[in-house]
Structure formats: C-alpha cells, structure tokens
Amino acid sequence: MRLSIGQVHRNVLALASSRSCFVLGDRLSFRMLSQQRAAGFHQTAWRGSQIVEDRGGPLTLASLEVQNRVEYGKKEKMARTGGPKPSSRGSSLNVKPRVSSSLNMKPRVSSLNVKPAKSALPKSTGIKKTLKVDEALFSAKSFEELGLPPLLVDRLNKEGLTAPTEVQSAAIPIIAQKHDVVIQSYTGSGKTLAYLLPILSEIGPLKRPMEQDNSEKRSGIEAVIIAPSRELGMQIVREVEKILGPNDKRLVQQLVGGANRSRQEEALKKNKPIIVVGTPGRISEISAAGKLHTHGCRFLVLDEVDQLLSFNYREDMHRILEHVGKKPGTTSRDILGPLARRSERQTILVSATIPFSVIRAARSWGHDPVLIRAKSVLPLDSITVPRPALSQTDANSSSPSNSVNQAAVGSLPPSLEHYYCTAKVQHKVDTLRRCIHALEAQTVIAFMNNTKPLKDVVFKLEARGIKATELHGDLGKLARSTVLKKFKDGEFRVLVTNELSARGLDVPECDLVVNLDLPTDSTHYAHRAGRTGRLGRKGIVVTICEENEAFVVRKMRKQLAVAIKPCEFTEGELVVHKEEDEE
Template identity: 65%
Template sequence: MELVIGQTQRSVLAYAYSRSHGFLRDCHMLRKLSVFRLAAFHSTAGLNNLADRRNGPLTLSSLGFKFEDDSRESAKKETVGEIQSVKSGLKLSLTKAKPVKSLLKDGSMKKAVEIDGAPFASKIFSELDLSPLLIDRLQEVGLTVPTDVQCAAIPTISQNRDVVIQSYTGSGKTLAYLLPILSEIGPLRKSNEEDHADKKPGIEAVIVAPSRELGMQIVREVEKLLGPADKKLVQQLVGGANPSRQEEALKKNKPVIVVGTPGRIAEISATGKLHTHGCRFLVLDEVDQLLSFNFREDMHRIIGHVGRRKGSQPSGMLGPLGRRSERQTIMVSATVPFSVVRAARSWGQDPLLVRAKSVAPLDSISVPRPVSFDHSSDTTSTASSVTQGAADSLPPALKHYYCVTKGQHKVDTLRRCVHALDAKSVIAFMNHTKQLKDVVFKLEARGIKAAELHGDLGKLARSTTLKKFKNGELRILVTNELSARGLDVSECDLVVNLELPTDAIHYAHRAGRAGRLGRKGNVVSVCEQPEAFVVKKLQRQLGVSIQLCEFTEGKLIICKEEEAEKAVKTLG
C-alpha cells in the first residue's frame, strides 16, 4: 500500500516538475521582454488547477526551486509585482505594479506629483511664475485675477508638458495657453540672455484655429498683451485675405508667433516661405473641429512640419512618429471626445488633461470609443461621448429656457423674448444661411437694430459687422454655426436658438456665447410643437434644467410641468 502511494506521489511530482520547468523557463525569457505578467498569470493558473485536482498545495518551494539571486527578485518586485507563496497555491500579486508609461519616460511620475501641487487657487497672476514683464503688462490691460482653468494650465505648460485643456466656453482658455508661451518667447519673456544670445530670430509658436473669426480673435489677444510697439511680432495667416501680402508681412516683420487657419498655414508652408521647423510651441485651438475631414490634409502637413528639425523623419497623420520631442503640443477644446484623445496620444508625449482645478494623465480618463460596424452600437457610443463632454462645456452661470410656438411666429417670439429679458446684446442662431437675411429684415421692420453674419460674407463685411455688434451699434446678431465657436463678445447676455441645434455639443457651443467669464446669461430655444422632444433629449444629455416658458406682457413666465404638457398639446 505504501509503495503504491509513493509511486503516485512521484508521478504527481514528475508531472508538476515538467509543467513548472517550462513555466520557469518562459518566465525567465519573458521577464527580459517586460511581459512577464501575462505569462506568469496563465502558468500560475495551470499550477493552481493541478494542485486543486490532487488535493494538495503545489508551490515552487515544495518542488525545491528558488530564484537565481535576490537582487533580480527585488527588481522584479519593483517593476512587475510581488510573488508570494500561499497555502492554496502560487498567487501573483500585481497591486504594486507601476504604470507602464512611468517606466517609458524618466521622471514622468515625479512631474505628475509636482503638477498635483500646482496653485489651483491662485488669486493673482504673480503666483503663477510668469514673466515679470508679462505680469506688468497684464496689470496695464486690467487683468489681475486668473480663472480656474488658467490656474491649472499655466504652471502645467510651464513645466514643458504636452496638454489638452478642457473647460467651458468663455472660461479663459485662450490666455491659459498664451500667458505661459509669452513668458518663454518674444519681448515679454523671462530675462535669460544666455539662452537667447545665439538664437536666430524665427517663428517660435504656431497657433491653429478652425475659423477666421477665432484666428483673428486670438491675434487681437496677443497684440493687446504685446502692446502697440511689438504687435507686429504676431502674424495672422487666415483665409479670405491676400496670401501674397501675408507672405510679404512674414518676410518684413519676422514674427515670433503665427496664428492662422489650417488651409492658409499649409498653403504658405508648401511654398517654402513659412519656416516652422524650429518652432517650440504648437497650439491647436478647438482641436475637435480641426480633426474634421475637411482639414485632414492641411493638418497632416502642419503636424509633420511644425517643430521638426532638419533631418528628422516626417510623421504620419496619427502614427506614433507624430510625437516630437522638439516641440510642445497644446490642444484646446470645450469637449474631449475620443478623436481628441487619440490625436493627443499620437501627436504629444505623455499628454496631461487640464481642467479647472485638476490635472491628470490623459490615459486616466474614460472616453467611449466610437463603433462603426453596427449602427445601433454606433448611435449608443456617440450619445455617450456627447454626454461625456458637452455638460462640462456649459458656463455655470447660464439659465436655460425654451418656448413653443408656430414657425411663422418665431421672429415675433424673439422680439418679445429680448424685451422681456431686457437683453442688450443678443446672438440668434439658425441652421441655414438663406433664412438669415429674412429674419434681419423682420427685426429691423420692428425697430430692432440687427445684422447677419455668415461665411458667404467677405472678410471686410464680417469684420465690420462684428465691430458694430461689439460696440453696441447692433442689438441682435443673426448667424449660423459659424459663430458658435470662437466669437468672443463678453457683453452678450442672451443666446436664442431660432432653430434647434443638431446635438448637445452644438447646443453647448452656442450657449457658451453668453455668460462668459462667470457673467450671468440666458439661453432660450424657440421650437415648434413636434420639436419639443428634442429639447427634452438635450436636457437629459446635458444634465441641466431647460424650463418651458412664455412671454406675456413683457415678462418671462415659467410654466409648470402640467401646464407645459397642456401648452404643447394646444399648439399641436
């Protein structure tokens, strides 16, 4: 009997030896390839199953095997995990494993800790380690208190990190990236004559915007900070202007900052008259729009040339070669869908997501990946992605309303809305350009100064209209999606959707024209009875209350839920 038991034990040990010997050999090889974790997991599962079947614990110690040296074991514990032998079998503990990205770039974890301690509650710009000359200039133009997103972004960018800045429209994102850049380049930079003594003058920052209006707005912000004497150091390269004159200005003024639209920047770059290989900063403002198909070829060239030294290999649009150690990439958007995350990972190095009062690795956020194979799945994923970003892009001080009326009464409803809310500066949105002129005609017939703004107008006409609106000469600006992004009119206190936006993202960007920089504002959507369900859908996606209202005797009256249902049925 004892002989039979002994033979059985020897058979078990022989079988276990053969399995564990293969396991150890594989572990030894895979540990050198930094993928030990996966092999250990599967092999461990095999040993544990064998131990369970034979009703006895089976460990490396019980088989008489030990690691070759203690130093290798301690190194393995530090980078992969901690292996422990327990009664139930071999258990692999990975709770102390470090993130892979922290092993790929020296000091990345240290930088993350430093950024976590950034002064998110700074009350003055001088606490953000900006250039003294720049701080003095900020005081001259009346800027003293940084916004929340500026408090988070400025110190992060100053540490030479690639970032994605996400914050609601009108929260000060433009200055959030302009200030740390101007602290390093141009006449307002920090005084460091040794670093700049041998440096040849050239373009050091390229800022890309999806529209002419946004590009020109950024140029005005830079010019305001540089002052009249140095404003020639920023050059706009936007469509709609004479490219030859822009090329002449580049040669004559020798700017350090270029701001433009993708098409014009790529066009002049292709002629060899825009030298950006030695550029230090690449800023992609409203990056979610720059990723659209219309800009794909132009962005391909910009990404491949800006910040690329001579002799370095050109990059693909979204390939891993798009990462450039020579430049610092800054992306800005009110929303961060999956397309932005993918582009940031490809074009930047270990990018960080910067929000108001928070800085975190981009890989730490969860963004739904769009699915294109199944229509229903794609719809669900897209809706999740929209919900994820749109709510964060809404200014917090806005109030949201909607009213139901017939199509032929919409302009009259707009007039009564403006008077009831005593709005001084109003932007009314529509979806189609052809209807803008008719709305303006009806408003002017009722004694309200209004004008249209759309892409078919010339550059001079658009500039003139915007100037009149900002100066208060126009009360209502009637426009389409052109002005939903980049139009900065701080005095705008009312946004009216004469036609409902197509989704929550467009609603958020339209609404962001009012309530900028913490000011109060209202958003009123005017819809017909069959469109009421769209408002309810937007309300769920955005997570905000959009109250039904009506305008009676010059006042805004909030309707109760039961009254709302009754009003909708009556109009139907």
C-alpha cells in the same frame, strides 16, 4: 480526374497571378492607394491598430496611436479589435513588418524571422516627465503666484487683468513644466490666455530673464496656433497684440484664409514674427510654397481641436503636424521621424468639448499628455477610451462610453439660465421680439442653421423697431469684420447668424442667446450657449422650437445635465412653466 486540395490551391493562385494585371490591376491599386491616403491624419483619432498591422507600412500619424496604446499598457485592447492576426497575414503575403519593431511586439512577429529593434517609444527610453501638481495654485489670487515673469505681469496689470481664472491657474504651471496638454473648460472661461501666457513666458520680449540669455540661439517662428475659423484666428491675434503692446505687435502674424496671401507672405519676410496664428488651409498653403519655416517651432496649439479633427481639414492638418517642430536632420524616410519630430515641440490642444477622438489624437501627437480642467489635472492615460461603435445600436447607445454628446457635459458656463418655448415657424421672429423685450436684453445673438433665412429675420426685426444685422460665411472678410465691430460697439442690438459664430466669437456684453433653429446636438448647443455668460457674467439661453421638436430639447437637457425650463412670453414678462416629466 480528382484534384487534391493542395493542387486546387496552387491552380487558383497561378490563375490569379496570371490575370491580376488585366482583371484586378486598376481596381486593386486604387483601393490600396485609398487605404494609404485614409491612414493619415483623419484616422489618428478613431481607427484601431489592425489597420497598421495589416498594411505593414511605415509609421504614420495613424500608427502613432497604436504606439501610445502599447505605451499605456493597452495591449489587451488591441487584441479585441478583431481581424486576422498580423503574423498569419504577414507570412502568407510575405510583407516586411516595418512597424513591428517600433511596436515592440516580439511574440507576434517571431514567425517572420525579423530581429526586433530597440523600442522607439518615449516610455521605454526613460524620458517620461514627472507630473507635479501644486493644488494650492488652483486658488491663486494673482498671476505672480503662478510664476509668470515680472514684465508679463506688468503688461497684464496695465490691461486690467489682475486675477487668473480657474482654468488659467491650473494650466499655466503645467504648461510651464513642458508637458503636452489638453485644456478643457467651458466657453468664456479664459482658455486663450491659459495657453498664451505660458508661451509668452518662454518667447518674445516679455519672457523670463533666464530665457533672454538663449534668445540669440533661436530664430524664426517659435509658436504656431491653429484655429478652424478666420474670426477665432483674428481674435487670438488681437489677444497676443494686446499683451505684447503696440511696439511689439509685429511679432505675431495672422495667416487666415480670405485675406491676400501675397501680403501675408511679405509680412512674414519683413516682420520676422515669432508667433503665427491662422487657419489650417492658409498655413498649409504657405508652408508648401516654402514661405513658412516652422521646423524650429517650440509650441503647437490647436484651438477648437475637435473641429480641426474633421474630415475637411485632414490633409492640411497632416502637413502641419508633419512639419511643425521637426527635429533638424530627420528625414521622412526615417522610421523614427514622426516620434523625433514631435519631440521638438510642445503640443497644446484646446476645446470646450473633448470627445474621445481628441483624447486619442492627444495620445498620438504628444508625450505623456495631461488633461487640464478647472481645479483638475490628471494624466490622459488614466482616461478609458472606448472602441468606436461597430453598429447602429452601439452608436445610438445612451451610455457615457458610447455617446459623443457626453463630451459636452461640463462645457457650459455655470452662470447661465436655460429656457425653451414653442411657436409655429411663421411666429418665431415675433416670439424672438417678445423674448428680447421681456428679458430687457441689450446684446443678442440669434442662431439659425441655414444662411438664406438670415436676411428675412433681420428684415422682420428691423420692421419691428429692433436694429439687427446678419453674419455668415458668404460675406467677405472686410464685411464680416465691419459687422462684428458695429455689433460690439452697440450699433446693432441683434446679430442673426449661423453656426459660423458658435465658436470663438467673443462678445463679453452678450446677455442673451436665442436658438431660432434647433442645434444639431448637445455639443453644438453648448458652443452656441457659450457666447453669453462669459468670464463669470450672467447670461440667458432661449430655444424657440416647434411643438413637435420639444422632445429634442428635453433630450439635450438630459444629456447636458442642465435645467432647460419650459416658458412663454406674455404681456412683456417671462412666465416659467412647471417642469415636464423627462422621457
């Protein structure tokens, strides 16, 4: 007996439906659950629009990226992402396209007989802000020219801060215009004050006179600043306390991991701060416990945002982004909830390196975001964001559009000198000692990739008469603070550390950075190198590698577009060799 194609199709569907609960039930449900969880924070930066269209679920952080693509006229990119069309899959699976109305994609959902709703995109509602750039401010000689309130300017003058840096001159006026921004500048260029000063112009005791009249209408936390490490978080807190002064420093509260959580919660209740600075895990933890209320927050700052996009912070960052600046009266079931919540806050993303994942995230989390560099301000929608690499060949491509390392270009302080020399593993510490003496360096940070060898390097340096100490994540909070204080006070000449200190560690006196182990890529090289040459000072970066690793340094030299010169240290002097031909 022969069966028609239609009969075979119906029989297969009947058999699948009758046995799905026994054969596929657990596995299918687990797979669907995994897809739902993966579609949150971590996918915002890289996943294409087909995930949202296929799933037909409610708006998430991932779906916001699709909306921004439509907003900036990138519909042709969505068609190139591949995969089945949503109209065909939606009709066969009988899935209600709850996202389609907000995406305003009428032609693609007509077969589902869904009445398109009014678009919820910011652009279509006519709230897009006009970007006003006064290029004359790029060369501002004082903070008064940038429009900061007199009380804040007086406080800065007392701290010896009289002239803004280039990135501060560009960022302060744009943030004051209420734009969501991405700040990119090399390490040590003053990015922290670039976002702190305009925030303190709007909140706290140093704000503008016009804001004083509205102070009674607002209460609670008005700014949340997220940092990936305790050291960076505590450093930001010290900057805020220094500007606020001893009488008002209680208005900023640190919420970092490794400290006593109960004391932090008590301080929140007692001091009633207007600014909280912390790590993602601790802020998310206290928020989930109902002890941190950020619904009325006006500013959300993500410092070192490229680190905060990593998988480790996904769940904590998802909660923070969903709760900070939530519009009163909205619920999680409201289809406009994510857009409404972010409309109540100003989002500021900061990093020395801005990979494409950060650009995608900024478009998802902000309204018409602006990219700010030194003497440069431009809309983020003017930057082309390539699709993720689909193959190993694409991932290893050296073209700027596919290379993540391109994000590190321009992130190095301009006043640095770069060198590299070769040595056997057992001779690296002795080479470090000769390097320190030849360059007459007084404050040195030496980087390694692992924690275990740090103690051995410190022991060998001490045996050779050089005072050294180690810093790594296994040390307790108090021990790390003590080590940093002693190093900054000059009690130790060399700080031997790992990647923990590559970001956010501010030691202005550091005049030499040494890589005892090669950084994993050019981005990590840039962040390590940025520990010296801060705020216009001169600095030297030396990489000590094995002979068979020299090609890696030459590769990073090409990616970073800087001269990393081969050298050696003989008879107490630095001897620079002739440049080798690039491979």
